[in-house]
Amino acid sequence: MKSPNLPSTRSDEMIQQEEIAMEDTTTTAEDNVYFDSYEDIEIHRLMLKDVPRTEAYQKAILGNKQLFEGKVVMDIGAGTGILSLFCAQAGAAKVYAVEASRLANLTREVVAKNGFSHVIEVVHGKAEEIDLPEGVQVDVIVSEWMGFYLLHESMLESVLLARDKHLKPDGVMLPSKATLFAAACRLGEFYSQQVDFWNHLYGLDLSPVGQAVLDSKRCKPEVAIVKADELLSEPVQLADFDLAWLGPDEIERIHSRAFTSVLCDQPTEYQGVCLWFDCSFEWPDQTPCTPVKLSTSPSSAATHWKQTIIVLPSSIQVEEGDLIGWELTLKRSMEHRRRYQIELNLLDPEEDEHPVPCSCGQARCVVIAAFMAKADEEPLPDDDVDVSAGQSSVI
Numbered sequence: 386m387k388s389p390n391l392p393s394t395r396s397d398e399m400i401q402q403e404e405i406a407m408e409d410t411t412t413t414a415e416d417n418v419y420f421d422s423y424e425d426i427e428i429h430r431l432m433l434k435d436v437p438r439t440e441a442y443q444k445a446i447l448g449n450k451q452l453f454e455g456k457v458v459m460d461i462g463a464g465t466g467i468l469s470l471f472c473a474q475a476g477a478a479k480v481y482a483v484e485a486s487r488l489a490n491l492t493r494e495v496v497a498k499n500g501f502s503h504v505i506e507v508v509h510g511k512a513e514e515i516d517l518p519e520g521v522q523v524d525v526i527v528s529e530w531m532g533f534y535l536l537h538e539s540m541l542e543s544v545l546l547a548r549d550k551h552l553k554p555d556g557v558m559l560p561s562k563a564t565l566f567a568a569a570c571r572l573g574e575f576y577s578q579q580v581d582f583w584n585h586l587y588g589l590d591l592s593p594v595g596q597a598v599l600d601s602k603r604c605k606p607e608v609a610i611v612k613a614d615e616l617l618s619e620p621v622q623l624a625d626f627d628l629a630w631l632g633p634d635e636i637e638r639i640h641s642r643a644f645t646s647v648l649c650d651q652p653t654e655y656q657g658v659c660l661w662f663d664c665s666f667e668w669p670d671q672t673p674c675t676p677v678k679l680s681t682s683p684s685s686a687a688t689h690w691k692q693t694i695i696v697l698p699s700s701i702q703v704e705e706g707d708l709i710g711w712e713l714t715l716k717r718s719m720e721h722r723r724r725y726q727i728e729l730n731l732l733d734p735e736e737d738e739h740p741v742p743c744s745c746g747q748a749r750c751v752v753i754a755a756f757m758a759k760a761d762e763e764p765l766p767d768d769d770v771d772v773s774a775g776q777s778s779v780i
Contacts, residue, residue, distance in 0.1 A: 415723060424486050429465050432529075435689040439467065441679035442529065445559060445666035446471040448675040452557075452668060453477045457521065459551055461512040461528035461544050466492040466505065468527050473501040480505045481523065483512045483547075513546035523551050527559040533608055534693040535565045535624075535662040536636060536715060539723045545633050558628035560664035566620040566682070569645065569709055570611055570659040572694065602696035606727060611659045611692045613684045617703065618645040620682070623660075623713065629669065637717050644710035644734050644745035647703045654700040658711060658729060659683065660693040695729045708734035708745055 433439055446453060446468070454476035460469040463482035469492075472480045482505050484492055489509035496505045508515055517523075526548055532538035548558060583595035621643040626635075647655070666677040681690045695713075703709065710732030718724045734747065742757055743750040 415721060424488050431689050433467060437686045437688050438679065441677050442468055443471055445677040446475050448677065450475045452674060456524040458525045458527060459483060459523045461526060461547055462530060462540060463492055464488065466495045468529065469505045470499055470501060472527065473504040477504060481517060482507045483515060484509060485511045511543060513543050513550060517551060522553045523556060524553055525557045525559060526552050531662065531664065533690055534660045535563060536725055539717065541636055542633050545631060557668055559666050561628055561667045562665045563626045563628065563662055564622060565624040565660065565662045567623050567713060568620045568659050569617040569647065569655055570615050570657050571617060571654050572656040572696065573615060575607065575609060576656065599696060599698060603698065607694040607696055608691050609694060610687055611683045611694065616659065616683055617647050617649055617655055621645055639715040642712045642740050644708055644739055644743055646746045647705060647707040647709060649705050652702065652704040655703045655709060656700050657697055658695045695727060708747060710734050710737060
């Protein structure tokens with residue numbers, strides 16, 4: 386039964402407070418589900434089984450022992466404690482292994498088993514919310530925060546907030562930089578296994594099912610291995626993060642508008658846009674160190690992140706030199722803060738406006754790029770020189 390409209394006894398302020406409380410509850414519930422998922426040991430087995438991922442951290446830490454000796458380190462999202470143990474092996478004076486899930490109890494056992502309880506202190510809580518003893522600040526923050534297409538799960542925000550709270554002004558973030566890339570690709574295995582599979586079965590045509598598979602991918606990207614020879618263009622940089630200075634607001638929305646030329650030996654089908662990321666481990670201010678790079682590109686050894694593929698609604702026939710374009714937006718969901726909404730719009734290279742500068746290779750873009758490069762090379766007038774009268778004179 387619908388009640389008649391009655392005068393409200395609640396003020397606008399009360400309503401706003403209730404809405405905020407509901408938002409906080411939703412966020413907390415989502416966080417709890419996220420942290421609870423990391424109590425599954427299988428997830429940690431898969432991550433530690435990922436040799437390129439784990440060895441990159443091991444080399445970055447143990448390959449630069451001189452930069453860890455006597456330092457105070459925070460490991461955010463410590464999990465089984467592997468990165469904290471690397472830091473202790475490298476000579477860190479103190480390591481705070483911060484773990485928000487109840488796996489923290491097991492982490493303490495692992496630390497004790499390896500004889501580092503005097504160095505590693507396991508802290509159960511969210512890194513941005515905990516307080517360290519006597520307000521101590523750390524020299525290094527190390528964290529494996531990356532998700533699919535770099536940003537999935539939104540752990541990066543916690544890392545940045547923890548940086549602002551716990552890291553010394555001259556402290557170091559590891560990884561220090563992260564770069565997100567995109568490239569056009571064909572999807573031979575995906576189409577063979579999930580789309581074309583339905584074309585001829587037991588003498589029947591079930592191709593509408595294959596089309597339904599393609600339609601379903603409009604709502605959710607595919608996480609799979611893309612072979613290097615399936616890429617159809619040079620990588621386009623979508624985002625480049627310096628973790629020492631990156632602000633939480635800068636990861637709310639990533640936007641890229643790009644045009645590029647098709648690279649292929651023979652006519653083929655353009656079927657998707659492939660996303661991957663690289664992370665680098667370096668020290669600032671030219672500090673002598675052994676830099677390390679972790680790449681999840683199709684040209685590198687496979688990782689548990691694989692690649693993220695935005696599958697096109699249908700295949701597009703292309704050949705060498707064809708121009709293709711897209712506008713790609715990754716926007717953090719307002720309802721589910723650990724997820725991103727990904728929107729891809731295909732662009733017409735002849736009709737749609739190109740970014741400036743543009744490296745697509747089209748004649749007009751080459752001319753503009755050359756003009757801009759020449760302008761950058763020309764020295765600017767000295768501030769102390771008066772050129773208004775056509776004759777320079779020092780003031």
